[in-house]
Amino acid sequence: MELESRVEWKEPQPAYIASPGSILHVDREFYSAILNAPRNLKSEVIIPPRSAKAFNVPATHIVRFSTPSGPQVGDLNIWNAQNPRERFWASRTRQLQASHVTIYDRLWSCLPYLRPMVTIIGDSLSDFGVSRWGGRCHDLLGTRCDPYVNKLLTGDDYDFHCHSNLVRSVIPFGLLESDIHDVLNIFQVTGLNGQGKYFMEASPAKPGDFIEFFAEQDLLMALSTCPGGDLSRWGWGEGSAEGGEGGKSMLDCCREIKVEIFEIDERARDILKDWKEAKRPEYTGMHGMKVPEGETIA
Numbered sequence: 622m623e624l625e626s627r628v629e630w631k632e633p634q635p636a637y638i639a640s641p642g643s644i645l646h647v648d649r650e651f652y653s654a655i656l657n658a659p660r661n662l663k664s665e666v667i668i669p670p671r672s673a674k675a676f677n678v679p680a681t682h683i684v685r686f687s688t689p690s691g692p693q694v695g696d697l698n699i700w701n702a703q704n705p706r707e708r709f710w711a712s713r714t715r716q717l718q719a720s721h722v723t724i725y726d727r728l729w730s731c732l733p734y735l736r737p738m739v740t741i742i743g744d745s746l747s748d749f750g751v752s753r754w755g756g757r758c759h760d761l762l763g764t765r766c767d768p769y770v771n772k773l774l775t776g777d778d779y780d781f782h783c784h785s786n787l788v789r790s791v792i793p794f795g796l797l798e799s800d801i802h803d804v805l806n807i808f809q810v811t812g813l814n815g816q817g818k819y820f821m822e823a824s825p826a827k828p829g830d831f832i833e834f835f836a837e838q839d840l841l842m843a844l845s846t847c848p849g850g851d852l853s854r855w856g857w858g859e860g861s862a863e864g865g866e867g868g869k870s871m872l873d874c875c876r877e878i879k880v881e882i883f884e885i886d887e888r889a890r891d892i893l894k895d896w897k898e899a900k901r902p903e904y905t906g907m908h909g910m911k912v913p914e915g916e917t918i919a
């Protein structure tokens with residue numbers, strides 16, 4: 622496989638390139654060994670339509686999200702389990718990886734941590750490619766739906782947007798509304814149109830489609846099953862009362878998402894012998910500040 626840095630670009634070169642030896646250059650052999658290693662199911666969570674759940678994923682475990690009944694988009698938040706100030710940073714991830722993520726991409730944490738939280742090791746939709754409108758799958762362009770923008774745009778109140786679902790899910794873990802952050806929209810196809818406007822297309826997920834992450838640190842994750850369901854009938858507000866075309870309402874487009882957490886089987890633990898949790902960058906400056914400890918006494 623040709624390294625990105627040796628590619629002759631026929632378009633503007635990416636701003637961030639995974640040069641050999643860089644932390645951006647993923648060891649594909651290692652992650653494909655993780656993917657293929659025997660594993661044991663440790664826990665399983667079903668997230669019903671229009672709700673959210675939070676759950677811990679220990680470092681080196683694998684978390685698998687799947688759509689057992691068909692298309693449904695999910696809004697994902699991630700924190701370090703011990704330190705929720707370290708959380709997923711969607712916009713830097715978009716720059717370091719891409720606007721839409723797939724196998725071997727990583728999700729990065731915010732400053733001053735800036736280290737991988739997870740690496741994607743499996744994606745049954747990795748060959749989705751680009752839709753006729755330029756849409757791609759597993760979206761980092763957008764964010765979660767929320768009741769404030771809903772009120773702003775429609776004047777309506779609705780309490781089960783992804784933002785609200787995520788808020789309720791993390792309260793038992795001691796987190797607050799202010800801990801909810803920009804998401805990765807799994808199973809969601811989006812893009813920018815010719816005018817640079819954000820658009821969404823119906824989710825292509827079929828029963829059994831999945832995406833899998835390797836946990837690079839001890840994590841708390843929360844996932845909301847979007848009230849827009851598979852986004853085939855997306856509109857603002859509740860949208861479930863009146864039947865649309867063919868009597869189908871937005872609620873009919875809503876399904877569960879299954880979460881499974883696996884541990885690599887003991888027989889294959891050797892794979893992990895050289896794995897280490899990434900350290901944060903060793904910047905020790907103070908942003909140019911010199912802060913005195915106290916009074917200078919001559």
Ligand SMILES: [Zn+2]
Nearest residue numbers: 766783847848
């Ligand atoms: Zn949503």
